[in-house]
Amino acid sequence: MTEKGYNPYITAQTQFDNVADIIGLDQSVREFLRQPSHEYHFTIPVKMDDGTTKVFNGYRIQHNDARGPAKGGIRFHPHETIDTIRALSMWMTWKCAVVDIPLGGGKGGIICDPHNLSKGEQERLCRGFVRQLGRNMGPVIDIPAPDVMTNGQHMLWMMDEYEVIFGGRYPGVITGKPVGMGGSLGRTEATGYGVIYTLREALKTLNVDITSTTASIQGFGNVAEYAARLYTSMGGKVIAISCWDQQDNKAYTFRNSNGLDIEQMVSIKDSFGTIDKYKAQELGCEILDGGEWIAQDVDILLPCALENQITPETFAKISQQVKIICEGANGPTTLESDELIKARNIYLVPDFLCNAGGVTCSYFEQVQCNMNYFWTKEEVLEKLDDKMTAAFWAVHKLAQDKNLYMRDAAYVIAINRVAKAVKLRGWV
Ligand SMILES: NC(=O)C1=CN([C@@H]2O[C@H](COP(=O)(O)OP(=O)(O)OC[C@H]3O[C@@H](n4cnc5c(N)ncnc54)[C@H](O)[C@@H]3O)[C@@H](O)[C@H]2O)C=CC1
Numbered sequence: 194m195t196e197k198g199y200n201p202y203i204t205a206q207t208q209f210d211n212v213a214d215i216i217g218l219d220q221s222v223r224e225f226l227r228q229p230s231h232e233y234h235f236t237i238p239v240k241m242d243d244g245t246t247k248v249f250n251g252y253r254i255q256h257n258d259a260r261g262p263a264k265g266g267i268r269f270h271p272h273e274t275i276d277t278i279r280a281l282s283m284w285m286t287w288k289c290a291v292v293d294i295p296l297g298g299g300k301g302g303i304i305c306d307p308h309n310l311s312k313g314e315q316e317r318l319c320r321g322f323v324r325q326l327g328r329n330m331g332p333v334i335d336i337p338a339p340d341v342m343t344n345g346q347h348m349l350w351m352m353d354e355y356e357v358i359f360g361g362r363y364p365g366v367i368t369g370k371p372v373g374m375g376g377s378l379g380r381t382e383a384t385g386y387g388v389i390y391t392l393r394e395a396l397k398t399l400n401v402d403i404t405s406t407t408a409s410i411q412g413f414g415n416v417a418e419y420a421a422r423l424y425t426s427m428g429g430k431v432i433a434i435s436c437w438d439q440q441d442n443k444a445y446t447f448r449n450s451n452g453l454d455i456e457q458m459v460s461i462k463d464s465f466g467t468i469d470k471y472k473a474q475e476l477g478c479e480i481l482d483g484g485e486w487i488a489q490d491v492d493i494l495l496p497c498a499l500e501n502q503i504t505p506e507t508f509a510k511i512s513q514q515v516k517i518i519c520e521g522a523n524g525p526t527t528l529e530s531d532e533l534i535k536a537r538n539i540y541l542v543p544d545f546l547c548n549a550g551g552v553t554c555s556y557f558e559q560v561q562c563n564m565n566y567f568w569t570k571e572e573v574l575e576k577l578d579d580k581m582t583a584a585f586w587a588v589h590k591l592a593q594d595k596n597l598y599m600r601d602a603a604y605v606i607a608i609n610r611v612a613k614a615v616k617l618r619g620w621v
């Protein structure tokens with residue numbers, strides 16, 4: 194999914210190169226870490242309901258597994274590209290490292306639009322993905338999870354296919370499974386809640402009371418929904434939310450300057466995170482162009498949809514009131530826009546720190562599956578908050594001490610940890 198020529202892989206590599214320069218990373222380690230270690234590209238033939246067979250393209254990219262098995266989601270998206278998945282796999286390595294969990298980075302995708310696939314076709318697609326990748330994934334190799342347009346049901350079909358092929362029960366092969374089927378309580382909430390744990394701490398550093406703040410959000414899928422829920426439960430007010438409307442093939446922004454009722458908005462969205470515009474109108478929302486979410490007079494922007502959304506062009510619309518950007522999505526900011534954020538002195542909580550709650554809870558899911566003993570939701574969320582808060586303060590402190598941009602500070606911590614693992618293993 195590239196926007197107007199922005200290539201996320203070039204973004205990810207440039208971000209890495211800049212920090213490799215800052216920390217004086219060895220040339221060999223640099224060369225090793227600036228690209229994925231394994232890339233799988235395969236075709237998945239699927240019997241469609243109408244009797245025809247359609248062939249889909251699937252990818253799984255493992256960037257690095259020096260600190261533990263590769264870990265990261267699988268996307269279903271019609272415009273997914275191999276370079277986006279490469280970038281996402283790199284960001285997963287840094288994400289697991291910055292929150293200090295013993296996992297590496299990977300990411301996968303199938304080029305498809307699940308809006309146009311029946312349940313049966315989706316199941317056969319999931320099973321086909323595992324049939325192609327099976328020997329190169331697994332609890333000690335590479336563990337997928339849900340991401341854009343994939344969910345717990347998809348994960349369960351994948352786990353089941355893996356278990357059929359390898360003959361046994363392997364709940365650690367995949368995370369984000371439904372609760373009761375090896376899933377962890379709190380995984381659904383984890384990414385969005387993690388975003389707000391880091392926002393809560395960022396507001397502390399600025400001495401701003403969350404109850405006095407307003408926010409605008411891009412996206413209303415898994416990440417955005419739970420971010421909005423926790424933020425409003427802490428007293429913040431969400432003024433605007435934007436989402437993609439598949440029928441109209443465009444995005445809309447839904448605004449209520451007095452604050453949107455998040456539970457009501459959740460009740461009128463579908464499983465893909467699309468808000469019903471007719472019902473939203475009945476609820477008194479103004480309906481604006483999709484790009485308007487970024488132009489609102491709010492204190493906080495929460496990009497929680499896709500990459501490449503904060504470009505120099507859209508940055509120009511950001512209100513002077515904005516104090517914080519928390520990147521719920523992966524890679525929402527282009528390289529040029531990072532310079533603009535720095536110049537405007539907006540506090541940035543960078544993606545691979547901000548949205549690390551999901552993978553952290555996935556790690557907890559694996560730990561619970563290994564024990565075959567499952568924690569209460571309170572226990573999971575408490576551990577999640579501890580991990581996210583500790584990671585946030587480590588990055589914030591380094592940024593302060595070394596006068597670094599928050600994204601660079603997060604990279605310094607993550608790259609140093611991964612480089613150490615690579616060297617200790619004697620790989621480079
Ligand atoms: N689900 C997870 O646990 C994690 C997800 N992420 C990242 O967070 C982002 C969102 O992921 P999910 O919430 O899981 O996906 P999702 O598929 O549940 O929701 C995506 C949302 O983005 C909206 N959207 C798509 N294109 C848009 C556009 N042009 N303008 C406005 N809205 C648009 C969709 O309508 C939907 O509401 C992605 O970048 C993903 O990689 C990061 C960490 C973990």
Ligand SMILES: O=C(O)CCC(=O)C(=O)O
Nearest residue numbers: 265266338340551552555
């Ligand atoms: O839960 C996971 O393993 C991965 C989540 C993910 O894909 C991400 O953080 O971008």
